[in-house]
Amino acid sequence: MRDISFTDVKGDYGWLGNMSPHIVKYNDEWYRTAEALFQCMRYEGFPSAQSEIKAAKSPMTAKMVAKKHRALIAEREKDANWEANDLARMRECLLLKLKAHPDLKRRLLTTKDARIIEDCTKRPRGSGLFWGMARIEKTLPDGTATTEWHGRNELGKLWMAIREELNQQAS
Numbered sequence: 112m113r114d115i116s117f118t119d120v121k122g123d124y125g126w127l128g129n130m131s132p133h134i135v136k137y138n139d140e141w142y143r144t145a146e147a148l149f150q151c152m153r154y155e156g157f158p159s160a161q162s163e164i165k166a167a168k169s170p171m172t173a174k175m176v177a178k179k180h181r182a183l184i185a186e187r188e189k190d191a192n193w194e195a196n197d198l199a200r201m202r203e204c205l206l207l208k209l210k211a212h213p214d215l216k217r218r219l220l221t222t223k224d225a226r227i228i229e230d231c232t233k234r235p236r237g238s239g240l241f242w243g244m245a246r247i248e249k250t251l252p253d254g255t256a257t258t259e260w261h262g263r264n265e266l267g268k269l270w271m272a273i274r275e276e277l278n279q280q281a282s
Contacts, residue, residue, distance in 0.1 A: 112224060112225065112226055113225045113226070114225060114226045114227075114228055114260075115127075115222055115225045115226070115227050115228065116227075116228040116229070116230040117227075117228075117229060117230060118229070118230040118231075118232075118233070120132065124222075124227075126215055126218065127219075127227060127229070127266075127270055128229065128266075129144060129145040129146035129149060129170060129201075129204070129266075130144060130146055130170040130171065131144065131145070132144065133145065133208050133211065133212050133215070134211060135148050135204065135207040135208050135210075135211050136207060136210075136211055137152075137203075137207055140165075142165060143165075143167075143168075143169075143170065143173075144170040144173070145170075145204040145205065145207070145208045146170035146171075146173055146174055147164060147165055147167060147170060147173040148204050148207070149200055149201055149204045150164045150173050150174060150176075150177035151164050151165055152200045152203070152204070153177065153184060153197070153200065154177065154180065154183065154184060157180065157183050157184075160176075160177070160180040160183055163176050163180070164176045164177050164180075198265060198269065201242075201265070201266065201269055202269050202272075202273070205269055205270065205273060206273065209273070216277060219270065219273070219274050219277065220274065220277060220278065220281075222274060226267065226271070227267040227270045227271050227274075228243060228244050228260060228264055228267045229242055229243030229244070229264065229266045229267055230243060230244070230245075230246065231243035231244065231245050231262065232245045232246045235247075235261075235262075239262070240261070240262035240263060241262070241263050241265055242263075242264075242265050242266040243262055243264055243266060243267065244260040244261055244262030244263070244264045244267070245260070245261055245262055246258050246259075246260060247259050247260075247261050
C-alpha cells in the first residue's frame with residue numbers, strides 16, 4: 112500500500128488539510144475554511160468566540176483565536192465523549208467540504224487504496240500526533256536507516272473512511 116501525505120496546502124494533496132482555501136457551508140452560513148468551521152463547532156454556545164473565529168482572515172488565525180478562548184471549553188474537553196464528538200465534528204466538516212467542492216470528491220477517489228496521512232513531522236506532539244503522524248527515522252541493528260510513521264492519524268482515517276463510503280455508494 113502506498114502512502115499519500117500532506118502538510119502544506121500548496122502541495123499536491125494539500126486540499127486534504129483543514130487549512131486549504133476551500134469554503135464550506137454550515138447552517139446556511141459560509142466559512143472561509145474547514146478549520147474555521149471546525150473551531151466554531153467546538154465553541155457551540157459561545158457566540159462571541161464563534162464570531163471572532165469566523166471573522167479570522169486565515170485558517171491559522173482562526174485556530175489561534177480558538178486557542179485564545181480555550182478556557183471556555185476546558186470543562187467540555189474533560190468529558191469522556193469529547194474525543195468522539197471532535198471526530199464527529201471533523202467528519203462533518205470534511206463532508207461539507209466535499210459537498211461544496213465536488214471536484215475534491217473526485218480527487219479523493221483517485222487516491223484509490225492509499226493510506227492518507229497528515230504529516231505532522233514538524234510538530235510531533237499533542238494534537239499533531241492525534242490528527243496526523245510524524246515520520247521518525249530509526250537505525251536498525253544492522254545499521255540500515257529506516258523511516259516509520261508514529262501517531263494516530265485521525266484526520267487521515269476520516270478521509271479514508273469517507274473514501275470507502277463513496278466507493279461503496281458508487282458500486
